[in-house]
Amino acid sequence: MSSKIELVNVGQVFQVRGDEDRQLREFVALDGLQLTVEAGEFVTLVGPSGCGKSTVLDLISGLTKPTSGIVRADGREITKPGLDRGVVFQQYALLPWRTAQGNIEFALEAAGGLSRSERKDRAREFLELVGLTEFASRYPHELSGGMKQRVAIARSLSYKPGVLLMDEPFGALDAQTREHLQDELLQIWRSTGTTIVFITHDIEEAVFLGQRVAVMSGRPGRVDHVVNIELDRNFDGDVRSDPQFARYRHEIWSFLRENHTRSGSSRAQLAEAH
Template sequence: MRFGHKTGSVTEELALVSPSKLSIEKVSKSFRSRAGTVLALHQVSLNVAEAEFVCIVGASGCGKSTLLNIIAGLEKPDSGTVLADGKPVTGPGRERLVMFQEPALFPWLDVMGNILFGLKLKPNLTKKDRRDVAKYYLELVELTRFERANIHELSGGMKQRVALARALAPNPRVLLMDEPFAALDALTREQLYGDLQRIWKSRRKTIVFVTHNVREAVCLGDRVLLFSPHPGRVQEEFVIDLPRPRDLNSVELATYASRITQALKSGVKPEAVTAK
């Protein structure tokens, strides 16, 4: 087994082989609180290649979600630059969509209606085209039989499948995922890991996935970036050299997870990191 292990920023070799879909250079971000100014991110630099699946792991409050919001254009950094396809990110864009921990589905719409709503970002499509696209993604997430189901009738895992289909339907270039499976039970999470790997292999989207679950990151990512406690920055990097689809319970995956967990625990309180 090969551990690709780096300290500091991402591997320069990867950036040379494939042009960056995302480029983050020396990004810092602070927030004001009653206790004073809190530095959330400090000089964060990383690149994400086209069709790469990158997971960011760290303890709660280390700035992972803040970085994701900056990449999405929902927040602005205090300093540094974020480029998407070589162009500065100055605000939200249809080429970068975010999937959050809560599905945020519209309860007054059925499953098909929720996915069609996401396609409003594509006004050039005809009504028939939008429905064809929605049906394609319903099939991709294996919910074809539930297109007329009400949202309240779905399980938590099914709701996240609908949210994933809605996020993918407008065909974004980058999918940003902020702990989308954290609220689900272990069995449902494991099923969704398989679904997401299958969909990623089929569609080859660039994905940045934030989590505090080390096994989840190893199961899904091409690379795992470890964030330090606040101020957040890239502490270490691991290249996950395992074939897909990955078995969450395999010895090889457990070996990666153990090493990454130890690296995380060296800088944070043990209870702040999970390796479920």
């Protein structure tokens, strides 16, 4: 069952030491951030490096508590991690001594509530979902990068969270594998109905995956624009070649450039988002 996520007037301040005098100073990562993700929706977050995208995911996951404002899942305040929210990171974080199936079973062991045979059946169910049934007995070192990330996705989905949080999960992959996994992720999302919040630096990836794209400003981070993506998924050919896709990409790039001009973000940060 999917969940609705709300971030209401969220601020996040960290204490950091200065480079020269080593004195503690306040670092404002987020300020007045507002974002609602409806149950079952796929929302992508895009913005320059250091704008607080990963901090947003930490708050939704419950790994961090906001300095101000409130973060809710289905109307309940999020105060700690929970099995209703799964996380997929850029690094696969698979246990090297466990097989692909064993890694999924490990997550189910930690979640509890299932017998050994039920964990085995559930693990195979989600390996099938990501197309890795025949690789169930392979160890991580025997899998490609794309396969490892599919195992990580299957592991996070196996205990059936209402929300899947994804922090640049395809960032380290080659372009061909990345596009293939983007296609697969959309199929998984449609089949499970899970709410997905997906962080990326790549505008094209954000447009291709998201029903909506939330564009974040530079520090302090906030959501300045939300772009509704309405693409013809039955487009004859790759939807990325649809002229409307290019218009969305340009619109989001224009917002990022506007934010750059207003906030004085570095050219390197903007180039990374581009």
